[in-house]
Amino acid sequence: MKRVYAVEKLCLNCKLCEVYCKTAHSKSKDIIKAHKTEVPEPQTRIFVEGDNLLSFAANCRHCENPACVEACITGAMTKDPITGIVDNEKERCVGCMTCVMACPYGVVKAADIAFKCDLCRGEDEPACVKHCPNRALIYIEGGSER
Amino acid sequence: MNFKNPEFEIVRNKDKCISCGACARQCSYEAHIIDPDTGELKAEDMNCVACHRCVVICPTRAITIKKHEMTYRENANWTAAYINQINRQADTGGVLLSGMGNPQPYPIYWDRMLLNASQVTNPSIDPLREPMETRTFIGAKPEKIELDAKGRLITRMPPNVELQMPIMFSAMSFGSISLNAQKSLAAAAKACGTLFNTGEGGLHSDLFQYADNAVVQVASGRFGVHKDYLDKSRIIEIKIGQGAKPGIGGHLPGVKIDEEVSRTRMIPLGADAISPAPHHDIYSIEDLRQLIYSLKEATEYQKPVAVKIAAVHNSAAIASGIARAGADIIVLDGFRGGTGAAPTRIRDNVGIPIELALAAVDERLRSESLRNRVSLVAAGSFRNSADIFKAIAIGADAVYIASSALIALGCHMCQQCHTGKCNWGIATQRADLVKRLNPEIMAERAANLLKAWNHEIKEMLGGMGINAIDSLRGNRLMLRGVGLNEKELSILGIKHAGE
Numbered sequence A: 001m002k003r004v005y006a007v008e009k010l011c012l013n014c015k016l017c018e019v020y021c022k023t024a025h026s027k028s029k030d031i032i033k034a035h036k037t038e039v040p041e042p043q044t045r046i047f048v049e050g051d052n053l054l055s056f057a058a059n060c061r062h063c064e065n066p067a068c069v070e071a072c073i074t075g076a077m078t079k080d081p082i083t084g085i086v087d088n089e090k091e092r093c094v095g096c097m098t099c100v101m102a103c104p105y106g107v108v109k110a111a112d113i114a115f116k117c118d119l120c121r122g123e124d125e126p127a128c129v130k131h132c133p134n135r136a137l138i139y140i141e142g143g144s145e146r
Numbered sequence B: 001m002n003f004k005n006p007e008f009e010i011v012r013n014k015d016k017c018i019s020c021g022a023c024a025r026q027c028s029y030e031a032h033i034i035d036p037d038t039g040e041l042k043a044e045d046m047n048c049v050a051c052h053r054c055v056v057i058c059p060t061r062a063i064t065i066k067k068h069e070m071t072y073r074e075n076a077n078w079t080a081a082y083i084n085q086i087n088r089q090a091d092t093g094g095v096l097l098s099g100m101g102n103p104q105p106y107p108i109y110w111d112r113m114l115l116n117a118s119q120v121t122n123p124s125i126d127p128l129r130e131p132m133e134t135r136t137f138i139g140a141k142p143e144k145i146e147l148d149a150k151g152r153l154i155t156r157m158p159p160n161v162e163l164q165m166p167i168m169f170s171a172m173s174f175g176s177i178s179l180n181a182q183k184s185l186a187a188a189a190k191a192c193g194t195l196f197n198t199g200e201g202g203l204h205s206d207l208f209q210y211a212d213n214a215v216v217q218v219a220s221g222r223f224g225v226h227k228d229y230l231d232k233s234r235i236i237e238i239k240i241g242q243g244a245k246p247g248i249g250g251h252l253p254g255v256k257i258d259e260e261v262s263r264t265r266m267i268p269l270g271a272d273a274i275s276p277a278p279h280h281d282i283y284s285i286e287d288l289r290q291l292i293y294s295l296k297e298a299t300e301y302q303k304p305v306a307v308k309i310a311a312v313h314n315s316a317a318i319a320s321g322i323a324r325a326g327a328d329i330i331v332l333d334g335f336r337g338g339t340g341a342a343p344t345r346i347r348d349n350v351g352i353p354i355e356l357a358l359a360a361v362d363e364r365l366r367s368e369s370l371r372n373r374v375s376l377v378a379a380g381s382f383r384n385s386a387d388i389f390k391a392i393a394i395g396a397d398a399v400y401i402a403s404s405a406l407i408a409l410g411c412h413m414c415q416q417c418h419t420g421k422c423n424w425g426i427a428t429q430r431a432d433l434v435k436r437l438n439p440e441i442m443a444e445r446a447a448n449l450l451k452a453w454n455h456e457i458k459e460m461l462g463g464m465g466i467n468a469i470d471s472l473r474g475n476r477l478m479l480r481g482v483g484l485n486e487k488e489l490s491i492l493g494i495k496h497a498g499e
Helices: A016-024 A031-036 A067-071 A098-102 A127-131 B022-026 B053-057 B080-092 B179-192 B205-213 B227-231 B259-265 B285-298 B315-324 B344-349 B354-367 B385-394 B403-408 B439-463 B486-492
Strands: A002-006 A047-050 A055-058 A077-079 A086-088 A137-141 B008-012 B032-034 B041-043 B063-067 B113-115 B136-138 B161-163 B167-169 B214-218 B235-239 B250-252 B273-275 B305-310 B329-333 B375-379 B398-401 B479-481
Touching: A002 A055, A016 A031, A016 A047, A016 A127, A067 A077, A067 A098, A127 A137, B008 B041, B022 B032, B022 B053, B053 B063, B113 B385, B136 B375, B167 B179, B167 B439, B179 B205, B179 B403, B179 B439, B205 B214, B227 B285, B235 B285, B235 B329, B285 B305, B285 B315, B305 B315, B315 B329, B315 B354, B329 B354, B354 B375, B354 B385, B354 B486, B385 B398, B385 B439, B385 B479, B398 B403, B403 B439, B479 B486
Parallel strands: B167 B398, B214 B235, B235 B305, B305 B329, B329 B375, B375 B398
Antiparallel strands: A002 A137, A047 A055, A077 A086, B008 B063, B032 B041, B113 B479, B136 B161, B250 B273
16 A cells, blocks of 8 residues: 655655644644644644654554554554555544554554544545655655665 | 844744744754744844745745845945945954855846847747757867768767757856755756766766766866766866856865765865865966866867866957867856855956857957867856857857756855855755755756756747757847947947847
């Protein structure tokens, strides 16, 4: 499946991926409202680690055998057998946060329930990739081999 | 006490700012600061150089950079710039340094020349429907062509280089610009069938793959010059002078000589790279001839040798000497040409406009029947395709562009190249800044610029009813001056509009 890969030698540490992820996961889809007025405040699902010299953006790897899915006690966290996208179903999640602890990459985050990257379901390209100013995020098949 | 006033004011629209802090993380001049206690974004106007990195990176375009309203008590004679420069020198006791080209309001003759077009008596050509040739060969041309009885060429042709368009990237060394910037230009040159120029900083091994598109420079410091370097090129260029700083050498401070620069330039790590003002083995045209032929010998007469000089008062006589010394190409660099660092007074006061130098040199070479022995390449601030078109009509075979290519790569002309803090990753060796320039993206942009300009040149040719750039070269009848005096018109060799 296509995944988001970070090219750390091109990452600027500008964190615009976080800004646009948050906007894409807001109700209004308006960058200023999403950051200043919307309640509850939308959350980013991609996280830039490091400093200006060395940084990269981390988000869900949508693993083949996801630890979060295995750990989920209610069956809310699932891997879609067709698209391969791992996501959390709001209605079934009880907020036990076992998935947060199980994720080896630390990219499932806790709010009132757990939330994580959904690869901007339905979009050709996730918002983080589309808005990266330096093509430091790429959305391709088999990127880990590259 | 600091006597200087800030030049620019950073205005942040609070309604739009989402406090993401990208501006602060991106500003190498520390003009944007995140307050460590409150997390609030603040601005330090004094540090701002108006490079506009923050403006472009801000996801909500909340930042505006304005000319600061606070100003010195200036008048027509004592401008704010002069007062500010005196304050800087009173602080440091040093020579003022600047980057980029001469910004002073000297006449720009390109803007005083107009082009011709066909009407009624000769048809114009639509370049979208009919073939249009901008291919250019540079190098010496033989006096005459001899063929045998079967029509085969007997004359031994001097080495010529085929360019798909008469535009090349001018010399910018690894050291003055980043390796990523060089990679971008090299890849764009390859994609467009033209050449880039290594400058005098040697050829980094990552660029060996672009050897077929490289002009390699041999300058007064002789940095990175060895047999392989000469072989990995299409043209060898002896750099005598540079338009931005005629008569002046170069000085790349030791702090910029990191491992890669040190290896490429073949000098010790951390040692200052001093390019002497003259070549210490060239004190006459005869000496120049020796170097030209040493380089030709070393490369078995397979490559044209170019000699680059700054446009100065006696350019025409000097160019005649260079042609007689055996150069295949003469490069003329006008006083508006850019630089990574030059003494401000030199940049702003030395040299002459490329338009006049080019016209004078072309005229002189023609009158001495030397014009076919050399190709003429003009450099020194070509801002658009029309400037290039006019240069070719005056007599250039091709042009070098650099500042405009850097603008395509993100340069915002803040003129801080000499500080090494370029926020766009161009004129810097700082790893955190260099990586901001993705060669893949920037090669596309630089190639787009070349393609666009080449297309525009074809449009202008078509309008004149000409279908090949060769028919434009030196065709000064296609130019008319506006608002120029008799002397200027006679040097440019053109008529006034209406004549």
